[in-house]
Amino acid sequence: xxxxxxxxxxxxxxxxxxxxxxLAKQLTEQDPSFALCISxxxxxxxxxxxxxxxxxxxxxxxxxxxxxxxxxxxxxSKCMLCxxxxxxxxxxxxxxxxxxxVRKAQTTTP
Amino acid sequence: xxxxxxxxxxxxxxxxIADDKYFYVRSCIRQAVFPGSENTYLRIMRDVLKKDVHESxxxxxxxxxxxxxxxxPFETIQTVVARNFALMREAxxxxxxxxxxxxxxIYTEILDTWHHFPEEKKRTAEYLKKATQRDFQEPGNMAHxxxxxxxxxxxxxxxxxxxxxxxxxxxxxxxxxHIGCHYAKMFPEKGIGGAEHPHVLAGLIEAFGGEVIDYPExxxxxxxxxxxxxxxxxxxxxxxxxxKKFESMEPYQPDLILxxxxxxNYFMDRWQYALAEMEGKTYDTQxxxxxxxxxxxxxxxxxxxDPWEMGLQxxxxxxxxxxxxxxxxxxxxxxxxGAKGEDLGVPESPRNIKFYK
Numbered sequence: 001x002x003x004x005x006x007x008x009x010x011x012x013x014x015x016x017x018x019x020x021x022x023l024a025k026q027l028t029e030q031d032p033s034f035a036l037c038i039s040x041x042x043x044x045x046x047x048x049x050x051x052x053x054x055x056x057x058x059x060x061x062x063x064x065x066x067x068x069x070x071x072x073x074x075x076x077s078k079c080m081l082c083x084x085x086x087x088x089x090x091x092x093x094x095x096x097x098x099x100x101x102v103r104k105a106q107t108t109t110p
Numbered sequence: 111x112x113x114x115x116x117x118x119x120x121x122x123x124x125x126x127i128a129d130d131k132y133f134y135v136r137s138c139i140r141q142a143v144f145p146g147s148e149n150t151y152l153r154i155m156r157d158v159l160k161k162d163v164h165e166s167x168x169x170x171x172x173x174x175x176x177x178x179x180x181x182x183p184f185e186t187i188q189t190v191v192a193r194n195f196a197l198m199r200e201a202x203x204x205x206x207x208x209x210x211x212x213x214x215x216i217y218t219e220i221l222d223t224w225h226h227f228p229e230e231k232k233r234t235a236e237y238l239k240k241a242t243q244r245d246f247q248e249p250g251n252m253a254h255x256x257x258x259x260x261x262x263x264x265x266x267x268x269x270x271x272x273x274x275x276x277x278x279x280x281x282x283x284x285x286x287x288h289i290g291c292h293y294a295k296m297f298p299e300k301g302i303g304g305a306e307h308p309h310v311l312a313g314l315i316e317a318f319g320g321e322v323i324d325y326p327e328x329x330x331x332x333x334x335x336x337x338x339x340x341x342x343x344x345x346x347x348x349x350x351x352x353x354k355k356f357e358s359m360e361p362y363q364p365d366l367i368l369x370x371x372x373x374x375n376y377f378m379d380r381w382q383y384a385l386a387e388m389e390g391k392t393y394d395t396q397x398x399x400x401x402x403x404x405x406x407x408x409x410x411x412x413x414x415x416d417p418w419e420m421g422l423q424x425x426x427x428x429x430x431x432x433x434x435x436x437x438x439x440x441x442x443x444x445x446x447x448g449a450k451g452e453d454l455g456v457p458e459s460p461r462n463i464k465f466y467k
Contacts, residue, residue, distance in 0.1 A: 002387040002461075008353045009346040 019067030023105055027064065030101050036091040037061050043085035043095055053078045057085055057095055060102070069105070076102040123304040127261045128205035128251040132163045133198040137210030138171040140372035144404065146421020147375075148209055151255055151406040158269060158413060159262055163207075166197045172213040178336040188234040189241065191220050196238065196246035204250035207258060211371035214254040215292025218300050221248060254293060256370035256405045260302055260310045263317040271414035274320030274366075277437035282321040283365040287311035288355070288378060290371025291331050305329060311368050314405055318412050320366075327358035333381065334373040352381040356393040356400075363395065366432055367402040378402045383426040386462040398464045399427035411438060418444050430466045442466060 027034045043057040044050055055078035063072040076099050085095040132155070136148055155161045173190050176182035198206055208214050224231035238244055259266070274283045289308045294301025303309035308329070312322045333351030338344045355378075359367075369375040379402040386392050392399045402425060403411070410420050417438070422429050423445045433440055445467060446454045459465045 001390065004345075004384060004388065005342060006345040006349070007388060008350040008385070011350065011354070 014066045016067075020069065021065065021067050023069040023072065023102070024064045024067075026105065027098060027101055031094055031097050033091075033093045034061075034098055037093050038091055040090060042088040042090060043093075046084045046088040048082050048084060049078050049080045055079060057099070061098075064102070073102055073106050120303075120307065122299060123302060123307060123309075125253065125257065125300065125302060126251060127253045127257050130161050130205075131203055132161065132205045132207045132258065133201060133203035133249075134163050134165045134255075135169050135172075135194060135206070135208045135213065136165070137208075137213060137372045138175070139376065140210060143376050144372070144407075144421060144424055146419065146424065147404050147407050150410040150415065150420045151209065151259075153415070154266065154406060154409055154413065155258070159265060164201050164203050166201055169194050169197055172208070172210070172216045174210075174212040174216040175336060177216065178212070179340055185233070185237065187216065188220055188223070188230065189237040191217060192234050192238045192246045193242060193244060195249060196242070196244040198249065199247050200244075204247075206249035206252045207255050208252075209255045209372075211254060211256075211290030211293045212373065214252075215290075215296055217252060218297045221252070222297065224248070254301075254310075254370065256293075256310050257302060259405050259409055260313050263314050266409050266413065267317040267319075270318065270409075270412040272412050272436050272438055274315065274318040274412070274436065276365075276435050278435075282319055283432075283435060284323050284362060285315045285320045285366045285368055286323045286325055286328065286359050286362070286364045287315060288328075288332060288367060288369045288371075288374050290369070290374050293370060311370055311405060314408065315368060318408070323359065323362045323364055325359045325362055327355045330355050330358075332369075332371075332374040332377045334377050339377070348377070349381050349384060352377055353385060356382065356385070359400075360393045364400055365435060366408075367400050368405065368408055369402060370405050372404075375402055375404045379426050383460055383463055387460060390462050392463055394431075396431070396464070397462070398431045401425070401427050401429040401432040403429065403432075411436075414438075416440075418447070419449075426460075426463075428464060428466045 039058050041058050047055060047057065049055045055075060060072050060075040063075065079099045081096055081099065083096050089095060140147060152163060155163045170190060173182045173187050177187045198204065208217060235246065238246060274285065275281065276283055287308060289311060295305040298304030301310060315322050331351050332355065333348040335348060338348040367378050369378060382392065382399040386399065394400050407420055407422060411417065417429065417433065417440050446456050448454050456467050
C-alpha cells in the first residue's frame with residue numbers, strides 16, 4: 001500500500017438508533033434541567049477543575065447524549081463540586097446536581 | 111406529493127438559456143487535468159450543433175480558486191470578472207458561458223452581489239477603468255456549459271451513434287450523476303433542478319437511454335472543497351467525502367459516474383485510484399474502478415468521437431470497460447500517441463486498480 005501522507009478520516013457520526021442513550025434519558029427524568037443545556041460552554045469557561053485538568057461539563061453532556069456513558073462518568077469524577085458553573089449557566093441547568101447524578105449512575109445505569 | 115405541487119416547485123428551478131451566439135470562457139484546472147474535454151465541447155457546439163461560439167484569447171481565469179482559498183481579495187475577483195464581461199461585449203456577444211462550475215458560482219455570486227450592493231458594481235467599474243480603460247456590462251444571459259448541452263440534449267441524442275445501453279444484455283447502463291456544489295447549492299434557482307431536484311445531468315443520461323441511479327449520498331460534495339484539498343493536512347477530509355459517496359453508490363453497481371464540474375470530475379476519478387492504493391479497494395466488482403466522465407465527454411463518446419482524441423486517456427480510472435459495454439471500438443495502441451502519432455509515453459501502472467495500455 002502507498003503512503004500518501006494522509007488517509008481518509010473516519011466519520012465521527014453517532015447513530016442515535018444504535019447508541020445507548022439510557023443515561024441521558026435517566027438524567028432527564030431525574031433532573032429535567034439537563035435538557036435545557038444549549039452547549040454554550042459558560043460552565044467550562046468558569047470551571048475551576050478545568051484549570052487543572054481537561055474536565056469540561058459541556059463535553060461531558062455531549063458524551064452522555066452520544067451514548068458514551070463510560071467516558072462521561074470518568075469525566076464527572078474530576079469535578080470539585082464548587083458550583084461556579086451553576087452561577088454562570090444562562091439556562092439554569094442544575095449542573096452540580098447533574099454531576100452528582102452522573103457519579104451515582106456508575107452503579108445504577110443499565 | 112401532489113403532481114401540481116411538484117410542477118410548481120419544478121418551475122422554480124427552470125432557467126432561460128440562450129439559443130445561439132455564446133461567449134465561451136475556459137476552466138483553468140480543466141486545461142491541466144482533462145485537456146481534451148473543452149475542445150470536445152467546442153467541437154459539439156460548432157461542428158455538430160452549428161452554433162456560434164466565440165472565445166477570446168485575452169480572457170483569463172476567474173481566479174475563483176484563489177478567492178476560495180483567501181489569496182485573492184473580493185475587490186480583485188470582481189474586477190477580473192468585470193474584465194471578462196467587457197471582453198464579451200467588445201466581441202459583440204452577450205451570452206456568457208463559463209466551462210467551470212467554480213467559475214459559474216463566482217459569476218453568479220458576483221452578479222447577485224452587484225444586484226444587492228450596486229455600490230460594489232460602481233466601485234468595480236472604477237477599478238476596471240483605471241486598470242484597463244475598459245467599460246463593462248453584465249451578460250444578457252449566463253449559463254454553464256452543462257446547461258447548454260442539457261438544452262440541446264435531444265438534438266445531440268438524435269445524432270448519436272451509440273446509446274447508454276449494454277450491447278450484450280440490451281439493458282440501460284446504470285449511471286450516477288454528480289453535480290458540482292457551486293452549480294446549484296449556493297443559488298439553487300440558477301441551476302436546472304436546483305440542488306434538491308438535480309436534472310442537468312440526469313436529463314442527459316435519460317436522453318442517451320441510460321438509467322439514472324438515485325443513491326443516498328447523491329447530493330454530497332465530492333470532497334474537493336478547495337482548502338480541504340490544497341492543504342495537505344486536510345486531505346483526509348477530502349478523500350473521506352469521496353469515499354462516503356463511493357460506499358453509498360457501490361451497492362447499485364453503477365457503470366459510470368457523470369459530472370459537470372472539473373473539480374468533481376478530477377476527484378471522483380483520482381480518489382478512486384488513491385483509495386485503491388491506500389486500502390486495496392475498488393468500488394466495482396472487477397477491480398477496474400467506476401469510470402468518470404464529464405457531460406461533454408459522454409456526449410462526444412455517444413456521437414462517435416475518437417476517445418483518445420478527446421483525451422480520455424487522461425482519466426485515472428480506465429474508460430475501456432464502459433466502451434466495451436456500449437460497444438464503442440477503440441485502438442489501445444493509439445492510447446498514448448499524440449495527434450501526429452508521436453509517442454507520449456505510458457504512465458506507471460497503478461498496483462491495485464486495473465490499467466489498460
